[in-house]
Amino acid sequence: MKLIYIAGNEPFNQGKINYKEVISKAKNKNIYTNTIFCGSREEGIRDYWQNGATTGGGKYFNIDSDKKVIYIETPYDIRIAKCNAKLNDTYMYYGNRGSEYKMKQIAQDKNAEVQSVSNLVERTVSKSKKNAYKNEHWDLVDKAEKDDHFIANMKESELPDELKGKSKEEIKKSVAIKSAEREKIQREIGELSKKRQIYIDDEMKKRGNDDSDDLGKAIESSIQELAKKNGYSL
Structure with missing residues (x-):
């Protein structure tokens, strides 16, 4: 099992190559495509980022550029x-x-x-x-x-x-x-x-922060979910 994560902020269907054909071929080889749109979730759906993930058997994520990133300073x-x-x-x-x-x-x-x-x-x-x-x-x-x-x-x-x-x-x-x-x-x-x-x-x-919207946690969860579907034990 292999995973691909594609991130960006422009339409997913741009360019001369048909993304559906390429991603489908990858999926047939047990390579799953996940997409990360840098913008609102709705815009990413309109620009085919969600469809790219669906076609590739992966997950669709979005990063809200207006959301404040919490920085925690550590002794390390x-x-x-x-x-x-x-x-x-x-x-x-x-x-x-x-x-x-x-x-x-x-x-x-x-x-x-x-x-x-x-x-x-x-x-x-x-x-x-x-x-x-x-x-x-x-x-x-x-x-x-x-x-x-x-x-x-x-x-x-x-x-x-x-x-x-x-x-x-x-x-x-x-x-x-x-x-x-x-x-x-x-x-x-x-x-x-x-x-x-x-x-x-x-x-x-x-601090009582909710990790549910953390992108890193979401990606980790997607990896575990796909791994279980493919017979891996964690």
């Missing part, structure tokens, strides 16, 4: 943010555009921070998930993990300044060190993230 936010800086330091760019992508990574972190501390923390948590955040197209650590022979075949011009002039074995060693550092930081972020979520859940209960 600053520590997670500091881990983000350490995590970024484990990325070793390569290739003609590697440096550009590295700068984009940093810029997106700053954009998230400008929005709120919570956004930066959530982005850091996402980046720490090894299977969800991959950059083998510009990061040497990710690329070497995917392709054991990549470093041996690299040209000197493709290397970052810090690795130029080093032997292949020295480069492999440097990459291995960064990889080990990254795994350690990812584990730390994962542990802090769990503690942070427990803190938030407890605080929400104290």
Whole structure:
């Protein structure tokens, strides 16, 4: 079973490709499509977002852009943010555009921070998930993990300044060190993230907030519902 979540704020039926045909083919392969419309529920229904989810055997959600987002500060936010800086330091760019992508990574972190501390923390948590955040197209650590022979075949011009002039074995060693550092930081972020979520859940209960309209909870519920339909036990 696989799930797809599509989010947006424009008509779902735009473009040259017929969404019904594509989504139906996906469903036949046990791939379920869920949709998230950024706007009112009624507008999303009119713009075929609900129909997309129905066709795909999934769920339709909407995000109310006017709804105030509750931010709960936790004792773990600053520590997670500091881990983000350490995590970024484990990325070793390569290739003609590697440096550009590295700068984009940093810029997106700053954009998230400008929005709120919570956004930066959530982005850091996402980046720490090894299977969800991959950059083998510009990061040497990710690329070497995917392709054991990549470093041996690299040209000197493709290397970052810090690795130029080093032997292949020295480069492999440097990459291995960064990889080990990254795994350690990812584990730390994962542990802090769990503690942070427990803190938030407890605080929400104290405040008497109703979780029924929380998008994250709704998506989690949809995953569990589809899993049970497909014979999985939770």
